[in-house]
Amino acid sequence: MIKIGIMSFAHMHANSYAACLKSLPDASLAAIWDDNPKRGKAMARTFGAPFIADQGTFLRGDMDGVIITSENVKHRAMVEAAAAAGKWILCEKPLAPGVQDAKAIVAACKKARVGLGTAFPCRYALPLMEAKAQLDSGAFGAVYAVACTNHGQAPGGWFADEALSGGGATMDHTVHVADLLRWMLGKEFTSVYCELGNQLHRKTLKTDDLGSLNLEMEGGIQVSHLASWSRPKTFPTWGDVTLEIICEGGVINVDAFNQKLTCFDDNAKRVGWVPWGDNPDLGLIQDFVNAVRDRRDPAVTGVDGLCATEVTEAAYKAFRTGKVVKL
Amino acid sequence: MNVAILGCGGMGRLHAQMAVNCGQKVSVCADTVRPAAIRLAKEFGARAVNDPESAIMAKDVDIVVITTPTTTHEVLVTTAAAAGKHIFCEKPFARTSAQCKRAIAAARKGGVNLFVGHVVRYFQEFEALRAQVQGGIIGEPGWAKLYRGGIYPGAPGSWFRDYDQSGGVTLDCMIHDLDWLRYVFGEPERIYCQALMRTAPTQMDYSQVTMRMKSGLIATVIGTWAHPSGFKVKVEICGESGMLQFDSTDAPFRAEARQTAAGPTMIVPSNPVSVSPYQLEWQDFIDWIEGKSLPRVTARDALRAVEMAEAALKSVAKRQPVTL
Secondary structure: OEEEEEEOOOOOHHHHHHHHHHHOOOEEEEEEEOOOHHHHHHHHHHHOOOEOOOHHHHHHOOOOEEEEOOOHHHHHHHHHHHHHOOOEEEEEOOOOOOHHHHHHHHHHHHHHOOOEEEEOHHHHOHHHHHHHHHHHHOOOOOEEEEEEEEEEEOOOHHHHOHHHHOOOHHHHOOHHHHHHHHHHHOOOEEEEEEEEEOOOOOOOOOOOOEEEEEEEEOOOEEEEEEEEEEEOOOOOOOEOOEEEEEEOOEEEEEEOOOOEEEEEEOOOOEEEEEEOOOOHHHHHHHHHHHHHHHOOOOOOEHHHHHHHHHHHHHHHHHHHHOOOEEO | OEEEEEOOOHHHHHHHHHHHHOOOEEEEEEOOOHHHHHHHHHHHOOEEEOOHHHHHHOOOOOEEEEOOOHHHHHHHHHHHHHOOOEEEEEOOOOOOHHHHHHHHHHHHHHOOOEEEEOHHHHOHHHHHHHHHHHHOOOOOEEEEEEEEEEOOOOOOOOHHHOHHHHOHHHHHOOHHHHHHHHHHHOOEEEEEEEEOOEOOOOOEEEEEEEEEEOOOOEEEEEEEEOOOOOEEEEEEEEEOOEEEEEEOOOOOEEEEOOOEOOEOOOEEEEOOOOOOHHHHHHHHHHHHHOOOOOOOOOHHHHHHHHHHHHHHHHHHHHOOOEEO
16 A cells, blocks of 8 residues: 655645545555645545644655645745655646756755656546557657647636746646647757736736747747636636647647536536546556555656746746747 | 629639629639630620730729739739729738738829728628627637638649748738737737748648737737648637637538548538628728728738738748737
8 A cells, every 4th residue: 555645735636636546446645734734634634634734743654655736836845855754756737936946856856766756647638648649650640730728717826826836827837738748749849939918817816817839849840839817717617728739641639628518507507518538637646656656756757847847937038038938 | 893803713703703793794804824714704704814914904894803823913903003993902912011012002093992802801700709809798808819721722733832922821811810800909019920831741831820919918820721621710819807719610500411422521511691701891892982981901901911921921930029
């Protein structure tokens, strides 16, 4: 039985990861620590795990790995503490708000000889895995261009507080796609251009809520990406991850979370999409549990998280300077 | 009024029909490819000529329709203007903004009405989008995405396949969306563009634009001539209190013929409307000539659209944003 602890429930993905740990036969949710004790205690009750108020006591406890799901700017300190305690680590995305912190995170884990993974569950989404399989088979030939989106609804809370998140929608919703493309195409990003701003929530948010990016990858692959919190409150679901891949042999379209039913709910006075299909988070957590058991890095590494953060940092720089930023 | 069609391809035929629908008569059809001219002339009871200049000069011609390759537009507009003929020029207005400016000057000098067919301004779905935006239901708009295209037009050897002539999907097709964005959201500030403009082994173009408007709105525009088949249009406009979406693939009418020994299945999606947007632009043009009203789209608008596409292509070459 692999024992995993969770550090902070600031990011709502922690709830899904906790549920995954509960459902896996070879893993357990050993303990919860949170710098917000009220939230931590509530989650401990929800998931039937002990809450440990002191971080040092928590990290000395009987567990093999930790999942860190705090606010973005707190990742580094928590990773450093967990690494020093010899724990295997799965860190929520983005690995850090900036490249400097992301590099420090990777270095700390290397020094402590612990495995480090970045939580990019999209790599376990079946429609995206199918796209990679098709590309890898060679049936579609060379890839020339990709148009991507990662839209969402405005999350509010600490996500829109730059002191805790490090940035807005461009930071929150670029890293998934940046990682997906590096993984699918086996190529690195070489340049980034970006227009971003608070386009839709001037009255309620302080950060950017939309970024329109143009990127280039090795071999001259042309990529556009939309990172946004543009979906209205009345939108039938949280958002999307989509890719249109222009290849020599044809075009591949992926709408990764389009396995859905449409539900017209008179009681809630709302039209909603009800998801079905496999849960990508389960694949991510199973791989982390396997990595802890096998004493290896998770499949999506800390370096993968660092590379995605390099893209977002370049996007903000491109916006500030009004120029293309080379990577 | 009598109409001369210069360039008897698909658009020439369409505009001949629209002229007739608006009560005009097609009297001359000109095309350097003689069978094309003869075929269209026969269809509309007109005479066929090879040489566009003789069609322009014909005494009975009042209106000249230019549906020839883009690089020929300036000379034909200039010739028609000097001959005192009103002009309907298909978009893009010309290959370069300098050509557009000379064409505008020639029309002014000749005292003729010069109309450029930015037909998207007349599409009902786009007018409905504009009305919703201007009605304020989504609040202050902050972002718009427009997507247009499908299969690469023109057969092998066609001028569409020569980027020096057509400008690829960015100048020939995306220009609709660049014009419409300016029409609805005002002047552009700067533009960044990536475009494939490939010729081998497969001819394909795919253009991806990020544009900042002076109002602060960010526009994302994608044009494709990289798809194996079909044609589609998608629009998404977000404001502070809502979002508008249009998707042409979500069509009100679709017909799919059963596979027979005769050949492959043909699928015909359509958006039936009682008066086509092409006829609406023609009526606007005719009303302008008759002094009843000013047109929805001016030659200056068409020039600005070419300037935007030109800036996009300059950005492709420079690999940096271009300020307009």
